[in-house]
Amino acid sequence: MRCEVVAIGTELLLGQITDTNSSWIGEQLALVGIDSFYQTKVGDNLARIIVTLRLALERSEAVICCGGLGPTQDDITREAIAAVMGVRLARDPVLAERIRAIFAARGRVMPENNLRQADVPEGAGPIKEMPGTAPGLICPVGAKVIYAVPGVPHEMRDMMLGTILPDLQRRAGVQAVIRSRVLRTWGQSESGLAELLAERIEALDRTPSATLAFQASGIEGIKVRITAKAADVATAEAILKEEEATVRAILGDCIFGIDSQTMESVVLDLLRARGLTLAVAESVTGGLVGARLTAVPGASDVLKGAIVSYASAVKFDLLGVPEGPVVTAEAAAAMAAGVRRRLGADVGLATTGVAGPAEQEGQPAGTVYLGLAYGAQSEARLVRLPGDRNRVRQYAVISLLDFLRQTLLAEA
């Protein structure tokens, strides 16, 4: 069973709105095991919408088209579908009444235009969910089908979950379920991971119980996605679990979390489990470490605070860094120790370096020292980070948190 998605609206092509609906629909289709090989954006132009729907119906058994169901003259999805079906539009009196009732309930006068939304291609029927004034439509085309849903995300979602996905599964006679899990890594390049996992991927190609795919997410590391297809949820989950264990045995500690876990949430959890509190001294990152940690609800039981010692004087006066050059391993270690002492925390972290574009203290952009004060030790690590100012700073944040993560894991 193949289902294409067609997103309709000139504003999508012009980039005034990003089409997030297709992504969400694609994800839902994948979860129930329906293939979606093409997704198309097309503007509010009757001829081009018709061509697009026809092509989609040639290639796939079902099409979900999104948008163009509003009351205005440029909302022409209904007309386009009628043309593809070879039928006329007829006003549905039940829908017309429902639309009138919605306006009445909101105490508003209904512009006559809005009744266009009750026009339905002959042979098509409305989707039962109708959270707004735009009815969704199920439009049979021979043995195939076009579903029309509004572009308003929450209206579209209600119709997808309530009617379209169950209808597609019924049509497909689908038994298979698909489940996936993301392993999040830091410290290996995409090609490095590919080499490490090459043998495993080849083995999976021969006996396909699961598939592995990589997804670079820049400053968030690289994701390894495991996808399993099986006859039922329990089997799919069991395949995922086994494959996760296999991949973990190969990749080891560069996996820092799964699915929606972030480096910051993982580090906060590690500290919380050990009953440790944290303080951060930031120079090159300028507050980003604090900002990312405090983005996690509940960070306050671990994080005491941070000192952004942007001016060197603040490093010397408030953190007790010895006067002298500040882009050094010694300064990073002293900052970490200073902020730990100053804020009364168990662990101190620090960044000092050169974000660019200009060099500083004779060191090139991308030079960053990471400081860590923990137990009796203060230490520092030098990293050379690629990219522009923003990327250097963001890479410094995740590198710093990973430094702490590796240190905590090593003592366990």
Added chain:
Amino acid sequence: MRCEVVAIGTELLLGQITDTNSSWIGEQLALVGIDSFYQTKVGDNLARIIVTLRLALERSEAVICCGGLGPTQDDITREAIAAVMGVRLARDPVLAERIRAIFAARGRVMPENNLRQADVPEGAGPIKEMPGTAPGLICPVGAKVIYAVPGVPHEMRDMMLGTILPDLQRRAGVQAVIRSRVLRTWGQSESGLAELLAERIEALDRTPSATLAFQASGIEGIKVRITAKAADVATAEAILKEEEATVRAILGDCIFGIDSQTMESVVLDLLRARGLTLAVAESVTGGLVGARLTAVPGASDVLKGAIVSYASAVKFDLLGVPEGPVVTAEAAAAMAAGVRRRLGADVGLATTGVAGPAEQEGQPAGTVYLGLAYGAQSEARLVRLPGDRNRVRQYAVISLLDFLRQTLLAEA
């Protein structure tokens, strides 16, 4: 001139990544007057990529395809384009050397896989911008053209702005030049701006020298874009200048900057012009104010630093806030005064509030007090911000900076 966009990647169809590249490309094409009637997403499947590129080339004179240029086995855009061109791939020794050099400069060993990125369809040439390891390609197909760019947004953007847009304009023989300027606003809703500018927009509809459009950008405020089309650059710039003056006369101080100016760069410039230094105390924003200010190169001559007083004890001990409730106007003002004193700055700013999801001190999520210490005064302002934890924190940052901006402008 018509140009389609093809976004390549199974992860796009599966909704693991939202395709924002096509939207951005569509916006850029519209700005230079090139039509984009179809934008298609297709997975990492050779046959389907080839079919999609062929169809796009039938309908349009140019195609920009985005993604699938990485080093791994599922990156097959190069192969697909070669098939559409009817040529072979050949390894480009210059590109291969460039890729080796990038790895060497980063002190990393290059996996042999990466040399696949130097494979180029015969007759195609590299795009000169190459911010990552994936070269972009210009691939002539008869009189038409396919451009291939990486899916990494900043790499794609460099290539679009530096090479592809100028090349498309040259091919289109576009004479008319289009120039646009963005006026960035804070403090008015989109409908509020539309009401204020309604009369002006009507006047422009009658004698179209320029057009005005709104673009909500959430935590960055709302943009008013002025677009002028004229026979030459000088005329277009003159129209922009005149229209900007007209819009400024109507909107006044809610315009905080133009084009790429941000609230933080504007505030740093205002402080720098007055010879003032700044210190920030952050609770609810957790480092975001510091992070945004230090994202601007040269922030160090204004910003002394910041203290993220996440734990209440840090507010009391380090900032001298009187012990007691901390989500109050008094605490915000005391934090601003405390950080100014502690870091020896001329101006102190502070945030304290409730980001959510849980309430705090009996106050609902979205309650934020902004503190400002300047001259003989310490004052505070209460704002109630909408949205989830992330949006509340981001809105708090820009509201705080705007508070300072308005204060500095008022004394001038």
